[in-house]
Amino acid sequence: MPSPSRRSQFIPFSPIRAMFRLADEMDRAGQGPVIRFHVGDPDFAPPDSVIDATHQAMKAGKTHYPQSVGVHELRLALTEKVTRRNGIAAEWEQVVVAPGSTEALLAVMEVALDPGDEILLPEIYWPNYGQQTLLASASSAFYPLGAGYQPDVEGTRRRITPRTRCILVNSPSNPTGAVFPRETLRALYDLAREHDLWILSDEAYEDIVFDAEHVSLGSFERDLPEEERRVFSLFTFSKSYAMTGFRLGYIVSPTMSTATILRKTQEPLVGSTASMIQWGGLAALKDDGPIAVMRDAYRRRRDFAVGMLREAGLIDYTPQGAFYVLADVASTGLTGEEFATALLEEEKVCVAPAAGFAFALRFGAGGAPEGSVAPGAAAPDYPVNPRARHLVRIAFCVSDEDVKEGIARLVRFAARCRDRRGASAR
Amino acid sequence: MPSPSRRSQFIPFSPIRAMFRLADEMDRAGQGPVIRFHVGDPDFAPPDSVIDATHQAMKAGKTHYPQSVGVHELRLALTEKVTRRNGIAAEWEQVVVAPGSTEALLAVMEVALDPGDEILLPEIYWPNYGQQTLLASASSAFYPLGAGYQPDVEGTRRRITPRTRCILVNSPSNPTGAVFPRETLRALYDLAREHDLWILSDEAYEDIVFDAEHVSLGSFERDLPEEERRVFSLFTFSKSYAMTGFRLGYIVSPTMSTATILRKTQEPLVGSTASMIQWGGLAALKDDGPIAVMRDAYRRRRDFAVGMLREAGLIDYTPQGAFYVLADVASTGLTGEEFATALLEEEKVCVAPAAGFAFALRFGAGGAPEGSVAPGAAAPDYPVNPRARHLVRIAFCVSDEDVKEGIARLVRFAARCRDRRGASAR
Numbered sequence: 112m113p114s115p116s117r118r119s120q121f122i123p124f125s126p127i128r129a130m131f132r133l134a135d136e137m138d139r140a141g142q143g144p145v146i147r148f149h150v151g152d153p154d155f156a157p158p159d160s161v162i163d164a165t166h167q168a169m170k171a172g173k174t175h176y177p178q179s180v181g182v183h184e185l186r187l188a189l190t191e192k193v194t195r196r197n198g199i200a201a202e203w204e205q206v207v208v209a210p211g212s213t214e215a216l217l218a219v220m221e222v223a224l225d226p227g228d229e230i231l232l233p234e235i236y237w238p239n240y241g242q243q244t245l246l247a248s249a250s251s252a253f254y255p256l257g258a259g260y261q262p263d264v265e266g267t268r269r270r271i272t273p274r275t276r277c278i279l280v281n282s283p284s285n286p287t288g289a290v291f292p293r294e295t296l297r298a299l300y301d302l303a304r305e306h307d308l309w310i311l312s313d314e315a316y317e318d319i320v321f322d323a324e325h326v327s328l329g330s331f332e333r334d335l336p337e338e339e340r341r342v343f344s345l346f347t348f349s350k351s352y353a354m355t356g357f358r359l360g361y362i363v364s365p366t367m368s369t370a371t372i373l374r375k376t377q378e379p380l381v382g383s384t385a386s387m388i389q390w391g392g393l394a395a396l397k398d399d400g401p402i403a404v405m406r407d408a409y410r411r412r413r414d415f416a417v418g419m420l421r422e423a424g425l426i427d428y429t430p431q432g433a434f435y436v437l438a439d440v441a442s443t444g445l446t447g448e449e450f451a452t453a454l455l456e457e458e459k460v461c462v463a464p465a466a467g468f469a470f471a472l473r474f475g476a477g478g479a480p481e482g483s484v485a486p487g488a489a490a491p492d493y494p495v496n497p498r499a500r501h502l503v504r505i506a507f508c509v510s511d512e513d514v515k516e517g518i519a520r521l522v523r524f525a526a527r528c529r530d531r532r533g534a535s536a537r
Numbered sequence: 538m539p540s541p542s543r544r545s546q547f548i549p550f551s552p553i554r555a556m557f558r559l560a561d562e563m564d565r566a567g568q569g570p571v572i573r574f575h576v577g578d579p580d581f582a583p584p585d586s587v588i589d590a591t592h593q594a595m596k597a598g599k600t601h602y603p604q605s606v607g608v609h610e611l612r613l614a615l616t617e618k619v620t621r622r623n624g625i626a627a628e629w630e631q632v633v634v635a636p637g638s639t640e641a642l643l644a645v646m647e648v649a650l651d652p653g654d655e656i657l658l659p660e661i662y663w664p665n666y667g668q669q670t671l672l673a674s675a676s677s678a679f680y681p682l683g684a685g686y687q688p689d690v691e692g693t694r695r696r697i698t699p700r701t702r703c704i705l706v707n708s709p710s711n712p713t714g715a716v717f718p719r720e721t722l723r724a725l726y727d728l729a730r731e732h733d734l735w736i737l738s739d740e741a742y743e744d745i746v747f748d749a750e751h752v753s754l755g756s757f758e759r760d761l762p763e764e765e766r767r768v769f770s771l772f773t774f775s776k777s778y779a780m781t782g783f784r785l786g787y788i789v790s791p792t793m794s795t796a797t798i799l800r801k802t803q804e805p806l807v808g809s810t811a812s813m814i815q816w817g818g819l820a821a822l823k824d825d826g827p828i829a830v831m832r833d834a835y836r837r838r839r840d841f842a843v844g845m846l847r848e849a850g851l852i853d854y855t856p857q858g859a860f861y862v863l864a865d866v867a868s869t870g871l872t873g874e875e876f877a878t879a880l881l882e883e884e885k886v887c888v889a890p891a892a893g894f895a896f897a898l899r900f901g902a903g904g905a906p907e908g909s910v911a912p913g914a915a916a917p918d919y920p921v922n923p924r925a926r927h928l929v930r931i932a933f934c935v936s937d938e939d940v941k942e943g944i945a946r947l948v949r950f951a952a953r954c955r956d957r958r959g960a961s962a963r
Contacts, residue, residue, distance in 0.1 A: 112767055112791065113702060113735050115798050119648040122801040152602050162600075165813075166592040174588075174782040176578045210636050210784065213808035222545040226652050226674050242805035248652050248674045276539060309539050338538055356600040356812035358636065365538065372541050375548040379668035382639035385811055386782035387591075 118245045123493055125238050126467040130451055134461040145455065146517035148505045149463040151285060151434065155353035155408075157391075158401050164394030165357075168387040177386040179378045180370075181208025181361070185389045188396045193363050197317070198330030199344060205364045207373045208392075210384040212315055212347035212360030217243045218376050219343045219362060220277075222369060223309040224249040228276040230311075231267065234469065234496050235260065235437075237285045237313075241472045250274070251472045253496070259428040260287035260437070264298040271302075277309040278302075280328060283316035286468045286504040287437055288413075288430020290323040300331045303341060310342045315360075316433040318351040318402045321410050323431040329363060340365035350433075351402050352395045359384065359392045409434045412507040412514040420505075423522040434508040437465060438521075441501035443528035450528075451503055457527075458520040462503040469499030544671045549919055551664050552893040556877055560887040571881065572943035574931045575889040577711060577860065581779035581834075583817075584827050590820030591783075594813040603812040605804045606796075607634025607787070611815045614822045619789050623743070624756030625770060631790045633799045634818075636810040638741055638773035638786030643669045644802050645769045645788060646703075648795060649735040650675040654702040656737075657693065660895065660922050661686065661863075663711045663739075667898045676700070677898045679922070685854040686713035686863070690724040697728075703735040704728075706754060709742035712894045712930040713863055714839075714856020716749040726757045729767060736768045741786075742859040744777040744828045747836045749857040755789060766791035776859075777828050778821045785810065785818045835860045838933040838940040846931075849948040860934040863891060864947075867927035869954035876954070877929055883953075884946040888929040895925030 134145045190203040209215035226248040232240050234253040244251045255266035282291040303310045312328040329344040347360035364370035420426045425438040440450045447464035470493040507514050560571045616629040635641035652674035658666050660679040670677045681692035708717040729736045738754040755768040773786035790796035846852045851864040866876040873890035881887050896919040933940050
């Protein structure tokens with residue numbers, strides 16, 4: 112057998128997946144139910160109108176290939192939405208529909224990066240970004256986050272090299288829940304402009320913002336001539352409408368010419384996005400009511416979780432968006448991974464160790480890591496950014512009851528660990 | 538603005554898309570209806586049971602993230618199908634669900650090829666293969682096709698270089714309709730084994746075979762130990778069940794270890810495949826009845842088309858599978874592109890010029906073409922394999938009536954061209 116490509120072998124295994132497996136095993140073995148804080152999948156159902164519209168589309172014969180860039184009616188509605196809600200100056204031709212914003216991210220990387228080019232990612236980041244960099248045969252570099260996981264703009268400037276071509280910004284952030292203020296985003300935008308970088312703005316959580324304002328980076332260039340624009344804005348139906356299983360997202364391309372290139376790229380990447388799903392998405396756009404209802408629920412859960420975690424000395428910041436909080440379990444004497452495993456075992460609560468959000472991927476030229484790997488060898492064991500070693504991510508997109516019960520158990524468990532540690536130190 | 542990546546600029550524009558646009562414009566301008574022979578989208582509807590199952594799945598809450606490799610029940614059913622129908626020895630872990638076999642092809646290329654590696658494609662091929670090679674930063678080379686568009690095995694052997702890592706086989710073939718006999722496939726398999734190449738077997742049209750047998754390349758290695766296997770088999774629901782708009786396909790991976798790597802690769806590529814769609818696919822698998830009905834219809838249409846085209850001296854072979862035939866219009870004095878444009882204008886019949894299926898893509902190391910391209914420049918104008926210059930592809934997946942009427946118009950038009958040519962030669 113030939114050996115698989117190096118890049119595919121080098122994609123790190125995610126510790127979140129490992130937790131998934133452990134939680135499933137526990138449930139299957141009848142030792143559950145496990146409270147599932149490890150995955151960002153809303154516990155809500157999508158609006159009935161979405162299910163109906165998807166069904167009606169199938170019955171009406173929308174079962175054939177749609178255009179690779181999306182159903183025209185949906186693109187028009189999305190153009191209206193990003194103009195009105197995000198303040199982005201877009202023509203409908205610039206809006207490209209994708210089967211989820213995961214695929215959309217990869218499509219943009221294929222357009223923005225050549226092999227060997229560098230993309231700047233936040234040092235604590237959604238793992239797919241790093242994996243996608245590998246698929247695109249590009250390299251990742253990381254920009255520092257300061258207090259409250261806010262970008263350190265001057266630190267970011269120092270990470271820019273002649274190979275840097277793109278900076279990825281994710282606000283509200285997964286896994287930190289941080290929402291970046293307008294001034295910070297503006298400073299990052301100016302930095303990208305100064306160094307002529309692309310900006311990849313992942314706004315998957317745009318609608319889940321609590322005591323802050325969501326600012327779209329693309330709005331900063333609405334008055335610039337097309338040839339000076341640089342922001343690819345990425346959005347999804349997954350979180351705003353609880354439509355994770357539908358796989359529906361979209362890209363607003365900075366210019367007509369990048370949109371044309373994206374059109375060419377989507378064809379070999381996915382062909383197109385399922386047609387009936389797109390009609391479901393159109394129905395979702397017509398009724399924004401559920402968004403506010405869900406946002407209120409996430410706020411309630413966040414307030415509860417944050418209150419308990421702060422009292423227990425497990426957090427020193429308040430997430431302002433998304434449905435995540437990073438807890439620091441250093442005081443328990445355990446790493447995030449040890450904590451997650453033991454917490455699941457002792458309390459049936461599953462969290463995601465943040466190590467999986469902070470692999471310091473290191474590559475040589477052309478997307479290949481320094482050194483080489485024997486055929487068939489496993490992926491390299493990447494170093495983890497030390498800041499993330501004692502962090503775990505808690506996703507509060509389960510029911511209010513489960514949030515209360517799960518956080519209570521987690522706090523109780525952390526206290527027990529500290530006691531044990533104190534006892535063994537005596 | 539930074540410049541888009543070279544690979545994304547180098548993806549060729551497809552002349553099929555240009556025909557699409559022209560046909561749409563004609564219909565919109567009220568000059569239609571156009572008979573659409575240019576696209577391989579079945580005119581059938583999917584079985585009602587598929588629509589019902591998709592709807593029921595949504596109502597039952599299958600609206601959340603499924604596993605990245607697919608819904609377990611579907612993977613089990615697919616394992617049974619490929620074992621029974623395709624003769625492939627597969628465990629369910631080797632079956633990976635994808636949002637269409639287009640995405641599946643790219644995923645396999647990412648696993649099989651490193652930047653700079655070469656994949657052998659048939660010299661007349663489905664354009665996505667070449668585009669995908671570019672996205673994967675690999676290079677394409679081409680193997681020759683002989684009479685009836687059958688692979689020339691000895692010619693193929695001569696195209697293998699030290700950089701060759703993979704050979705793509707597509708039987709039944711799009712765009713030729715050729716079905717490769719068992720001996721040819723066996724010879725290609727042995728060649729791949731001898732040179733330790735991966736095989737990418739695109740069997741999208743497995744169920745549409747007329748007076749021949751569909752042989753799955755993966756069946757040749759069912760008795761080999763896992764570590765000697767090399768065939769990635771790709772299938773889709775699009776053609777067998779008229780489910781093109783659902784975007785559902787799957788990969789059978791040669792081994793457990795390649796399946797594990799594919800699992801890692803699907804995560805950043807697409808996240809997962811829409812969950813309700815997968816339940817629709819499961820319903821499709823439970824009733825194979827519609828497949829035979831559609832196959833009979835395609836056979837009827839092929840017989841009619843082939844009879845007329847042969848009589849008109851426009852073909853010298855009989856396609857045995859898929860729903861395509863390549864007609865040779867050299868006698869009209871026109872290239873395929875000229876013929877397609879004029880036929881649409883004069884007879885409102887749209888065919889696909891085969892130039893789009895035969896770009897001789899040429900790249901340097903690392904996926905970059907020899908020479909360089911100025912920022913913002915359009916994609917290079919690739920040379921077309923001369924054999925394809927006078928060919929057009931006719932897709933007979935429209936109604937019987939449209940096939941009869943459309944082919945009659947095409948033949949009439951070709952005769953008129955020959956007359957004009959004769960007249961001007963006098």
